[in-house]
Amino acid sequence: MANLANNQQQSQPNKESALFPTYARYPLAFAKGQGSYLWDVNGKKYLDFMCGLAVTNLGHAPAAVADKLKQQLDELWHTSNLFQIPNQEKAAQLLTSMTSGDAVFFCNSGAEANEAAIKLARKYQQKVKGADRYEIITFTQSFHGRTLATLTATGQDKVKEGFHPLPAGFVTVALNDLEALQSAIGPHTAAVMLEMIQAEGGVYPAETEYVQAVAELCKQHGLLLIIDEIQTGMGRTGKLLSFEHYGIEPDIFTLAKGLASGFPVGAMVGKDYLKEAFTAGSHGSTFGGTPLATAAVIATLETMQEQNVIEHAAQMGDYLMQQLHDKLSGHSFVKEIRGKGLMIGMECAAPVNELIMAGQEKGLLFVNAGPNVIRLLPNLLITEQEIDQAVQILSEIIHEYAPVVSASGPSGV
């Protein structure tokens, strides 16, 4: 199994494609999705344990969201943010009533939500506080998006390659190292931005004491605390927002992926006192918060409330973690199982791409987080039976592939 180390083997560029080859795509295309399942164009059925990377949190084509969208499609799609948008007001009311945030700016993606957060932090420090503060401190292995500012904020060199010069005013320090953060804070620091669980970076949770100390440091130094909840938010970790596990309240948090069940919507949510910094004309988005997009947000949030989705996600997260420990933690290939709720990472002894494709063969979809980590992100309405099915397939795959890996040793990255 020498090609286990070849993490790019699925990336044979399709010369016929008229797309830029920015993705190493698997040779699979889906035609239908319902609940926890997808069907490919040949009719083969797959149990989905990645959910478009934590997007389809209520499963595929959830009826309540679909109904609301169909109704809105017949009524009104788009006007302009120059007018009142009742759906946008209602979505913001719902979001702020369910969280510690007071005000919402809607956009269309995670990167835009983080971009808005960075702009708001600078504007607040400079215009409201009158301080020469602009620097944002972020963390190694973080992921915050692909725009120039958000890829600069991202603590991974691979996303920055070839895009220099990058915007100034970003500093990256190691996570869970308070001294490193302390020494990075200076007279120009405006904000600290982090994920509670680094998702793309390998499913690494921030430590509770550390996070509380970071929040305290921000208060002491007059810095804004920005939490990127784009992947961890919307119930994914067993709370609506992952920072609720840590007993802190950030000044700003950002959402996207699961916010509208797959309809593209991003949101930047902040405390009341930040409204002063984002006055008329200071920021905007043509498509941000359209009647159609915010209909999907409303239906998603209402469904989460009505069906106790978060409680269910927390229970199923415990169940999945338990099953993985029972069935797999004894295997030498599995080094560590970590995460919270329904965001779980299994650190393995070698690259896992071959296992991902073996999963696809057996009808189970999951993804990696870095070369050696299997990442499991089922929808939040997943059942015990579906979890059993997934763990069974994972167990088969690991038993079929892992001995070969162990024999040849970890193959490096």
Ligand SMILES: *Cc1c(COP(=O)(O)O)cnc(C)c1O
């Ligand atoms: C996906 C993701 C983003 C970027 O979101 P896009 O919608 O792809 O721009 C930012 N931060 C985190 C933590 C993410 O997981």
